[in-house]
Amino acid sequence: MLIxxxxxxxxxxxxxxxxxxxxxxxxxxxxxxxxxxHSSYDELSSGMxxxxxxxxxxxxxxxxxxxQLVQSDPVVGSTAFWMxxxxxxxxxxxxxxxFALLTVxxxxxxxxxxxxxxxGAGGGALVPVVLTVFAWQLGVMAIVFFVASVSSGFARFLxxxxxxxxxxxxVVTYVGPPLRDLALRGWNSVTLVDTxxxxxxxxxxxxxxxxxxxxxxxxxxxxxxxxxxxxxxxxLTAFSVWPxxxxxxxxxxxxxxxxxxxxxxxxxDPPAANIQPRRTFNGEGRQRSALRLFGGFTYAGLxxxxxxxxxxxxxxxxxxxxxxxxxxxESRMRPWNEREALGxxxxxxxALGDGPWTSLSALQGHGLEPVxxxxxxxxxxxxxxxxxxxxxxxxxxxYRYARWAEVPxxxxxxxxxxxxxxxxxxxxxxxxxxxxxxxxxxVVNATSAxxxxxxxxxxxxxxxxxxxxxxxxxxxxxxxxxFFPLGNxxxxxxxxxxxxxxxxxxxxxxxxxDLVRIEPVYLGQFTAPxxxxxxxxxxxx
Amino acid sequence: MDTAIETDRLTRHFGKVEAVNxxxxxxxxxxxxxxxxxxxxxxxxxxxxxxxxxxxxSGRSVLLGTPSRRLDPATLRRVGYVSENQELxxxxxxxxxxxxxQPLYPTWDxxxxxxxxxxxxxxxxxxxxxxxxxxxxxxxxxxxxxxxPRVLVLDEPFAGLDPLIREDLVEGMLxxxxxEHWTVFISSNDVDEVEPLADQVGFINNGRLRLAEPVSAxxxxxxxxxVTLDSDDPxxxxxxxxxLLPEAGSRLLRFVDSxxxxxxxxxxxxxLFPTSRQVSSTPMSLKAIFVALARTWRSTAVxxxxx
Numbered sequence: 001m002l003i004x005x006x007x008x009x010x011x012x013x014x015x016x017x018x019x020x021x022x023x024x025x026x027x028x029x030x031x032x033x034x035x036x037x038h039s040s041y042d043e044l045s046s047g048m049x050x051x052x053x054x055x056x057x058x059x060x061x062x063x064x065x066x067x068q069l070v071q072s073d074p075v076v077g078s079t080a081f082w083m084x085x086x087x088x089x090x091x092x093x094x095x096x097x098x099f100a101l102l103t104v105x106x107x108x109x110x111x112x113x114x115x116x117x118x119x120g121a122g123g124g125a126l127v128p129v130v131l132t133v134f135a136w137q138l139g140v141m142a143i144v145f146f147v148a149s150v151s152s153g154f155a156r157f158l159x160x161x162x163x164x165x166x167x168x169x170x171v172v173t174y175v176g177p178p179l180r181d182l183a184l185r186g187w188n189s190v191t192l193v194d195t196x197x198x199x200x201x202x203x204x205x206x207x208x209x210x211x212x213x214x215x216x217x218x219x220x221x222x223x224x225x226x227x228x229x230x231x232x233x234x235x236l237t238a239f240s241v242w243p244x245x246x247x248x249x250x251x252x253x254x255x256x257x258x259x260x261x262x263x264x265x266x267x268x269d270p271p272a273a274n275i276q277p278r279r280t281f282n283g284e285g286r287q288r289s290a291l292r293l294f295g296g297f298t299y300a301g302l303x304x305x306x307x308x309x310x311x312x313x314x315x316x317x318x319x320x321x322x323x324x325x326x327x328x329x330e331s332r333m334r335p336w337n338e339r340e341a342l343g344x345x346x347x348x349x350x351a352l353g354d355g356p357w358t359s360l361s362a363l364q365g366h367g368l369e370p371v372x373x374x375x376x377x378x379x380x381x382x383x384x385x386x387x388x389x390x391x392x393x394x395x396x397x398x399y400r401y402a403r404w405a406e407v408p409x410x411x412x413x414x415x416x417x418x419x420x421x422x423x424x425x426x427x428x429x430x431x432x433x434x435x436x437x438x439x440x441x442x443v444v445n446a447t448s449a450x451x452x453x454x455x456x457x458x459x460x461x462x463x464x465x466x467x468x469x470x471x472x473x474x475x476x477x478x479x480x481x482x483f484f485p486l487g488n489x490x491x492x493x494x495x496x497x498x499x500x501x502x503x504x505x506x507x508x509x510x511x512x513x514d515l516v517r518i519e520p521v522y523l524g525q526f527t528a529p530x531x532x533x534x535x536x537x538x539x540x541x
Numbered sequence: 542m543d544t545a546i547e548t549d550r551l552t553r554h555f556g557k558v559e560a561v562n563x564x565x566x567x568x569x570x571x572x573x574x575x576x577x578x579x580x581x582x583x584x585x586x587x588x589x590x591x592x593x594x595x596x597x598x599s600g601r602s603v604l605l606g607t608p609s610r611r612l613d614p615a616t617l618r619r620v621g622y623v624s625e626n627q628e629l630x631x632x633x634x635x636x637x638x639x640x641x642x643q644p645l646y647p648t649w650d651x652x653x654x655x656x657x658x659x660x661x662x663x664x665x666x667x668x669x670x671x672x673x674x675x676x677x678x679x680x681x682x683x684x685x686x687x688x689x690p691r692v693l694v695l696d697e698p699f700a701g702l703d704p705l706i707r708e709d710l711v712e713g714m715l716x717x718x719x720x721e722h723w724t725v726f727i728s729s730n731d732v733d734e735v736e737p738l739a740d741q742v743g744f745i746n747n748g749r750l751r752l753a754e755p756v757s758a759x760x761x762x763x764x765x766x767x768v769t770l771d772s773d774d775p776x777x778x779x780x781x782x783x784x785l786l787p788e789a790g791s792r793l794l795r796f797v798d799s800x801x802x803x804x805x806x807x808x809x810x811x812x813l814f815p816t817s818r819q820v821s822s823t824p825m826s827l828k829a830i831f832v833a834l835a836r837t838w839r840s841t842a843v844x845x846x847x848x
Contacts, residue, residue: 005645
């Protein structure tokens with residue numbers, strides 16, 4: 001009853017802003033949709049300008065609506081009309097939150113969902129997109145909501161926001177690292193910069209909403225400010241010292257029909273590959289504090305066609321009776337192994353089926369390797385030539401390549417993506433070979449913890465039983481608005497496939513060829529143990 | 542008689558400033574209590590503490606039996622509040638404001654609201670932002686009267702209003718309080734404007750409540766006294782503490798007697814001034830009493846007990 005009454009009031013108060021907000025969102029969605037379907041690489045510049053203006057307008061409008069909503073019934077000061085009326089403070093908070101959820105969060109969700117559905121994405125793509133929009137909008141809204149709750153007037157809101165940003169930067173830069181060293185002496189961890197993830201978004205959202213609720217109920221600005229400082233310090237410090245991406249834990253399941261985790265064993269390959277000074281993000285003085293040991297894994301017992309990517313490594317290294325060196329490395333935000341996996345042409349040939357096939361390419365994929373351990377400099381100097389015991393628990397993402405679509409090699413032909421669509425725009429001869437220009441419109445999940453692996457195009461000539469892996473260059477063909485999650489999730493790519501094999505691939509070879517798109521299919525995640533009893537640290541490179 | 546408002550050693554400091562200090566007060570149910578004091582005396586702070594708009598540094602206040610710190614919607618449905626400092630939603634029209642308030646109060650009397658609107662001559666469909674300050678105050682008053690509150694708290698409601706509007710408001714309030722047996726707690730620094738309304742009065746100065754008593758008792762015990770003397774005798778070294786602002790000259794002694802009782806005052810005058818020929822006592826207006834007290838407080842430290 002109260003919520004409805006207040007919501008009606010807010011709707012009347014903000015009617016023009018809401019109308020403008022709806023128009024901006026709709027216009028942006030229409031432009032993005034149009035770009036996804038029709039635009040070409042050459043049409044970029046004009047669209048970028050419009051999108052830039054729209055994107056900034058959308059974020060400003062979102063801030064304006066949230067601030068006006070919260071401050072229309074302010075919870076600071078002692079002169080607001082509502083304060084002496086029979087309006088419960090918690091009810092007021094609930095009304096504002098519900099209204100913000102419906103307008104600032106709900107409307108973009110609906111428009112995003114409609115757009116993605118109109119572009120042909122099924123439920124599998126639609127749900128993550130809508131949830132991502134929800135998470136982003138809610139997170140930004142919660143921050144603005146909180147800052148507006150502890151300020152009166154737009155100018156003070158801006159001032160409070162600036163103080164918050166400065167405080168955030170200060171904690172990240174100056175408070176987190178020393179506390180991390182203090183709390184995790186002997187541990188090796190990644191910094192806040194490394195661990196940006198949805199966990200931080202969720203915590204920030206929850207923290208902002210709880211503090212906003214507290215301010216609404218208690219209306220004690222001094223105490224709320226104190227709590228904000230303490231809570232922010234705790235959360236940010238926790239993130240500075242927390243090496244884990246929490247998201248990895250619940251997803252520990254794998255498609256048992258495709259892979260039996262118990263049958264998979266892993267070993268180091270080579271036992272120790274490469275050791276380098278640790279790269280940190282916290283300033284010059286910290287760069288020589290540890291050495292990072294990079295290396296790869298080899299797997300036994302894998303079913304044919306399945307390949308693994310290390311997602312996380314938790315390792316323990318001990319030399320004699322010395323202290324245990326614990327490393328927890330999260331690879332999710334660092335997609336180092338995609339190219340390596342993509343380079344496995346045997347896997348892709350297997351995915352083509354209907355073999356055998358002869359590859360005319362010589363793919364050599366070698367991406368970044370996971371961090372096996374971080375060794376403090378002092379420990380490295382002491383134990384460089386000594387055999388130690390290395391053990392690790394490795395979380396592994398399992399994939400299998402699948403032949404996703406086939407497309408004739410001619411301009412205008414198209415194939416389905418997962419989700420989205422790719423169109424062949426041109427097939428042309430260049431100086432030393434050929435080039436195929438593709439335009440791909442697809443949906444990505446911006447906040448997905450598991451970085452999505454890209455598909456791969458293979459040039460296939462059935463009659464000759466030959467395939468060629470063209471060298472691909474992909475650039476974004478549509479500008480993604482930075483501040484609007486919908487834009488971040490809908491992606492238009494301009495891909496050029498270069499076919500250069502003079503003397504073998506010529507007009508007649510291409511006449512009988514088609515393009516096959518191969519995409520990795522995620523099978524799930526599992527953990528596998530690893531133990532090396534005579535582990536010797538390699539020489540530093 | 543039940544108590545509508547009660548404060549017990551209520552204190553509020555802003556840093557080193559003592560806005561309200563040790564204020565103990567009891568306002569019985571029914572009638573009009575006027576809290577009078579100069580600007581910065583602590584009237585608004587007292588009311589804000591009462592309405593839970595501020596937290597006390599110490600002490601407590603109770604409104605309709607509910608501690609102010611725990612004022613809930615159920616209690617606020619029986620309390621009306623109008624303040625010169627209140628920020629109304631200026632984008633609303635008078636009609637919209639009333640429509641917004643109506644569902645909040647089960648006792649909202651639509652007929653009374655319409656009557657008040659007509660009586661106050663409020664344009665229903667013009668946004669508050671284009672209305673004058675007086676009109677806005679009337680709109681606020683409408684939204685605080687239409688549900689027939691048991692207690693009406695008014696913080697400087699007439700400040701800055703032109704006399705005509707002030708007259709309208711005073712008349713309207715007088716009529717309603719007589720009809721409805723409401724308790725009205727009104728603060729003002731203008732004694733004239735509350736004199737026609739008040740049954741009881743409290744004087745506050747520098748955050749301290751100097752006195753609180755029925756207006757009739759106050760008017761009864763204060764007199765302007767003039768004593769004609771036979772000779773220019775000097776004033777005695779000590780006068781009764783209840784005699785305020787004594788002035789002597791040209792065989793005339795003037796003072797304000799704050800504890801006037803005709804036979805007793807006469808007896809004291811005869812004792813201290815045996816040559817006195819004539820004594821005249823003039824009743825004082827509430828404003829004259831307030832001015833006399835304010836001057837006394839400013840010039841000397843007169844204890845509360847004396848007054």
